[in-house]
Amino acid sequence: MSDPTPLKVMAMSGSLRKGSFNTLSIRAAQELAPAGMSIELYDLASLPFYNDDIRAAGYPPEVQKFRAAVAAADAFLFASPEFNYSVSGVLKNAIDWASRAPNMPFAGKTAAVMGASAGALGTARSQHTLRWIMSGLDVYVVNLPHIYIGSASQKFDASGALTDQPTRDFLKQLLENLRVLTLKLKA
Template sequence: MADPVLLTISGSLRREATNRKLLAEAARVFGAASVVEGDLNLPLYDGDAEAAEGIPAAVQALADQIAAADAVAISTPEYNKGPSGVLKNALDWVSRTEGNPWADKPVAVMSAAAGRAGGERAQMILRGFLVPFQPRLITGPEVHLAGSSKEFSAEGRLTSEQYEATLAKLMQKLRAEMLR
């Protein structure tokens, strides 16, 4: 059997974002998989632009990645007590594509943030945003990486055994749900 496809989606566009680093660690502990990174550098959703021009190619590409994935891992920062705007924009755009690529898709959500709660509020809100799409959301363990800029080695590895163990449990549950 070929390796499953794990799609990672970072709610941060920054190349060195801790959410990207967290997803790289999630992919590592997930185990054998073809890892694909979703690109959220999309135009702002605009119903008039959609009516005039249709679904942008970059949006359709993301929707196709979601549909093709065997499992999805999403990591969001917390901006002003919620998920990032680019992540919400991507969800809004993908909801406008044909079909529902999220339907019955195993999805794990995590967060990395500068604050002491590690993006807990953003993660809770993101889970609510996903409910209408009816994925198979993994309910825990929750990974809220607090003070995230201090939690990675120079090589991008998590430095806390506790965070790594919790992340490994979440990824084990994602893999099990994918195989269900």
């Protein structure tokens, strides 16, 4: 029998661009999610730049809201552009806000990683960095499949739908693997 409580997946896009291929990838994931999983996109635009003086004085309301959402999630789905071979500043900034003691809302949870880029490598370099960052936060990242959406403009149609069938199949598998890993860890 399947778990009756749907898994809550908090999705984060590392791009604030309106037509972002990474945000569109998350939209595709919402459509392809397996039964028993709900994926909610969290908008990172309202977060201030990390400043430890601000943290010491008390988390601002936008940060408190973000940290509470991380704490309430069962798992995470990250889609980030590769900016200069690394994770975008937008995503890294958000992760930093949820990484400080006393509570570490990411710890012990699971994540899936993907990314889209204009170039051929499809964020391969930055995804390895993101996996490394997650290891430091004690997040268990799904190993396979790796989803590198290269030449992204050719993989989505004018309405923003992910049309590349192999990518859709890999994405479906990634979400299923995230579901299985998350349930294993919760058991």
